[in-house]
Amino acid sequence: MAAVRERNESAWLLPNDGSRTNHRLREDMRRFADSDLVDLVVVGCGAGGSTLLQRLARRGWQVVGLDAGPFWDPDADWVSDEAGSHHLYWTEPRVISGTDPVPMGSNNSGRGVGGSMVHYAGYTPRFHPSDFATWTNDGVGADWPISYRDLRPYYEDIEQELPVAGEDWPWGDPHSYPQRPHPVGGNGEIFLRGAYASGITAKVGPVAISNGRFGNRPHCIYRGFCLQGCKVNAKASPLITHIPDALAHGAEIRANSMVTGIGFDERTGRATGVHYIRGGVPRFQRAAVVAVAGYSIETPRLLLNSASRRFPDGMCNDFDQVGRYLMVQGAPQTAGRFAAEVRMYKSPPPEVSSEQFYETDPGKPYQRGFSIQTVSPLPITWAEHMAAQGHWGADLRRYMSDYVHWSCLGALCEFLAQPGNRVTLAEEKDRYGLPVANFSYSQCDNDKQLVRAAQDVMEQILHAAGADEVITIDRYAHLVGGARMASDERHGVVDGNCRSFAVPNLYITDGSVLPTQGAANPALTIMAVAARGAAHLTAGGR
Amino acid sequence: MSGPAEPGTAPRISDATGDRFPGFNVLDQVSHWDPVTAGLVLSRVGRPPDIRFFSPAEEAAATALCDRLLGQGGEPKVAVVPHIDARLTEQETDGWRYADMPEDRQAWRESLRFLDEDSRAACSREFARASAEDQRAVIQAVQDLGAKDWHGLCAAHVWSLWTRYACTAFYAHPSAWNEIGFPGPAYPRGYKNPGVDAREPYEVADARPSADPLDGKGR
Numbered sequence: 001m002a003a004v005r006e007r008n009e010s011a012w013l014l015p016n017d018g019s020r021t022n023h024r025l026r027e028d029m030r031r032f033a034d035s036d037l038v039d040l041v042v043v044g045c046g047a048g049g050s051t052l053l054q055r056l057a058r059r060g061w062q063v064v065g066l067d068a069g070p071f072w073d074p075d076a077d078w079v080s081d082e083a084g085s086h087h088l089y090w091t092e093p094r095v096i097s098g099t100d101p102v103p104m105g106s107n108n109s110g111r112g113v114g115g116s117m118v119h120y121a122g123y124t125p126r127f128h129p130s131d132f133a134t135w136t137n138d139g140v141g142a143d144w145p146i147s148y149r150d151l152r153p154y155y156e157d158i159e160q161e162l163p164v165a166g167e168d169w170p171w172g173d174p175h176s177y178p179q180r181p182h183p184v185g186g187n188g189e190i191f192l193r194g195a196y197a198s199g200i201t202a203k204v205g206p207v208a209i210s211n212g213r214f215g216n217r218p219h220c221i222y223r224g225f226c227l228q229g230c231k232v233n234a235k236a237s238p239l240i241t242h243i244p245d246a247l248a249h250g251a252e253i254r255a256n257s258m259v260t261g262i263g264f265d266e267r268t269g270r271a272t273g274v275h276y277i278r279g280g281v282p283r284f285q286r287a288a289v290v291a292v293a294g295y296s297i298e299t300p301r302l303l304l305n306s307a308s309r310r311f312p313d314g315m316c317n318d319f320d321q322v323g324r325y326l327m328v329q330g331a332p333q334t335a336g337r338f339a340a341e342v343r344m345y346k347s348p349p350p351e352v353s354s355e356q357f358y359e360t361d362p363g364k365p366y367q368r369g370f371s372i373q374t375v376s377p378l379p380i381t382w383a384e385h386m387a388a389q390g391h392w393g394a395d396l397r398r399y400m401s402d403y404v405h406w407s408c409l410g411a412l413c414e415f416l417a418q419p420g421n422r423v424t425l426a427e428e429k430d431r432y433g434l435p436v437a438n439f440s441y442s443q444c445d446n447d448k449q450l451v452r453a454a455q456d457v458m459e460q461i462l463h464a465a466g467a468d469e470v471i472t473i474d475r476y477a478h479l480v481g482g483a484r485m486a487s488d489e490r491h492g493v494v495d496g497n498c499r500s501f502a503v504p505n506l507y508i509t510d511g512s513v514l515p516t517q518g519a520a521n522p523a524l525t526i527m528a529v530a531a532r533g534a535a536h537l538t539a540g541g542r
Numbered sequence: 543m544s545g546p547a548e549p550g551t552a553p554r555i556s557d558a559t560g561d562r563f564p565g566f567n568v569l570d571q572v573s574h575w576d577p578v579t580a581g582l583v584l585s586r587v588g589r590p591p592d593i594r595f596f597s598p599a600e601e602a603a604a605t606a607l608c609d610r611l612l613g614q615g616g617e618p619k620v621a622v623v624p625h626i627d628a629r630l631t632e633q634e635t636d637g638w639r640y641a642d643m644p645e646d647r648q649a650w651r652e653s654l655r656f657l658d659e660d661s662r663a664a665c666s667r668e669f670a671r672a673s674a675e676d677q678r679a680v681i682q683a684v685q686d687l688g689a690k691d692w693h694g695l696c697a698a699h700v701w702s703l704w705t706r707y708a709c710t711a712f713y714a715h716p717s718a719w720n721e722i723g724f725p726g727p728a729y730p731r732g733y734k735n736p737g738v739d740a741r742e743p744y745e746v747a748d749a750r751p752s753a754d755p756l757d758g759k760g761r
């Protein structure tokens with residue numbers, strides 16, 4: 001791990017006295033004036049934005065990261081409790097529409113420094129090589145302007161920095177992980193048992209939860225509240241994996257700063273900085289380069305809200321690409337009832353996964369595939385599942401009292417990119433007076449077939465493990481796309497280096513640039529894409 | 543809790559499930575929780591927040607609705623409506639609304655008024671003054687509509703609104719955790735004994751493990 005520390009010292013910059021935040025590092029943080037022309041301002045300090053900040057600060061760039069939410073302190077701000085974790089989610093108003101509207105908030109949207117990785121489960125699989133050429137290979141989705149091979153070195157770097165724990169990985173491009181797999185709890189045990197009995201390969205991992213001490217980050221304590229923010233500092237998020245090192249190299253993190261527009265010079269055609277509101281005061285940070293990393297809803301919304309004479313329909317929207325091809329994964333959850341006590345709340349929800357069904361199977365009527373993972377919902381989420389099944393009243397209470405007997409698996413189905421699945425601006429305005437996002441989503445036939453196929457496999461696994469009853473609820477997970485990379489400006493918003501086609505000093509470095517999503521959780525890929533974009537910038541792409 | 547309660551205790555709620563985890567009391571472990579979490583959870587067994595958003599008529603309808611949705615009959619019970627009211631006062635939404643629904647505050651007000659209208663039509667009484675049986679019938683009729691129209695709203699989206707707010711408030715309460723055998727917060731101690739049929743010393747085994755709700759044996 002010595003090599004990791006040489007290029008990213010974050011884990012060693014955290015305290016080792018049982019507290020979780022290096023307050024001194026934050027107090028001593030460099031602070032720029034709005035009037036300073038900084039080298040780079042980044043909008044959003046989640047997976048993509050934080051990685052970019054850390055890489056460029058390391059190379060001596062003057063960088064400022066703005067985030068609409070707080071600069072979290074896990075000790076003071078986070079609780080080991082479901083309902084009390086509401087403030088971790090982006091809960092500003094949003095409208096959802098389409099034939100299959102996708103709930104937002106806790107499901108897929110973060111807020112504050114660390115972004116949604118603060119409350120993601122922790123799964124960090126790589127995409128498969130096939131994900132980068134689904135149009136060529138399968139006639140669906142899109143081809144990326146870059147290949148898996150282009151991203152692989154960045155995957156390897158980020159896996160060491162998080163770090164990722166898991167068994168040797170047999171799928172996609174086979175690889176191993178820097179840390180050994182974690183021991184599993186009841187839910188993982190059920191999955192492994194059921195998979196073995198039904199001839200399906202399942203592996204422990206890959207999770208960005210430290211198995212053993214990593215720098216000053218302690219070992220996981222298996223308390224199961226990964227989705228509520230890790231108070232232990234064991235689960236990786238940029239708040240602890242990239243921001244400390246960025247601060248130590250002169251980056252400024254300006255929290256509670258809502259960016260409302262991107263400055264644009266009509267004469268030069270270049271971005272000039274960002275308009276933002278902090279403490280109710282409108283301000284403008286000048287910057288030589290602007291990077292937007294607000295994720296798949298807020299990034300398109302910001303571009304659409306940044307109209308000008310040159311861009312009457314929103315910045316970078318010459319070809320009506322902004323906001324389109326937004327994707328979610330179909331994420332049905334199938335639960336099985338066991339006579340034994342599973343107590344799935346003990347241990348992290350991310351434990352075991354299978355990518356055996358990830359690739360297109362020529363014997364099936366649908367293209368692309370799905371993965372299967374343990375999910376382990378806590379009681380409130382579980383109750384919402386039960387209510388979604390139609391249970392209420394005494395019936396709901398009886399189901400809920402049976403909680404300790406249930407095991408729960410979740411699938412990630414690769415829903416296809418479609419132009420009509422997109423963000424537009426709604427009539428409704430937020431408290432800053434900006435139009436909110438309307439996210440429209442409709443499934444296609446291929447999507448629906450994948451969900452049914454994934455449900456069948458999960459039911460098979462749970463029955464094979466000894467479940468006497470199974471139930472399934474349909475839901476969605478993750479977001480990617482909305483400002484995708486492409487080989488030209490008629491098919492996307494940015495090029496393979498995350499640079500926008502329309503404005504030479506405007507970059508997008510978040511999940512919105514992904515043209516396809518595979519059946520993998522996107523966090524690792526978002527970080528790898530941002531790290532690659534950073535390498536392009538420091539190599540002279542400025 | 544609207545019934546009598548010792549500070550720092552979470553009384554057994556009126557029985558809907560047959561006390562499957564006898565003697566289990568999550569609050570026995572408070573001394574093992576971090577202070578931020580402990581403060582939050584203990585606040586839920588203390589005095590509920592005052593009603594600020596709902597009118598008295600809306601409060602009455604919401605209370606009857608949540609009692610029926612959550613199967614709460616007599617006392618003691620978990621006070622759910624004050625927590626829903628607090629969320630609506632503070633506009634603590636889930637961060638999205640369906641395009642065919644008004645924002646949450648208006649959707650709650652309207653849907654409670656529609657419950658009163660349906661109840662008056664069915665039994666000539668406001669929803670809160672109807673018998674529990676009549677209330678259940680009115681609620682069931684809404685659920686049975688599925689995605690169809692209910693007073694100009696998509697019934698399924700109203701159902702989602704009600705159950706999300708009600709389930710979040712109820713299953714955030716230690717009394718509800720006692721009922722389902724869930725020990726609540728787990729920091730900084732964590733778990734040392736995960737796995738199938740493995741328990742921590744303070745967890746209590748299910749006294750009726752065959753009470754599978756799916757086959758009716760638990761009823």
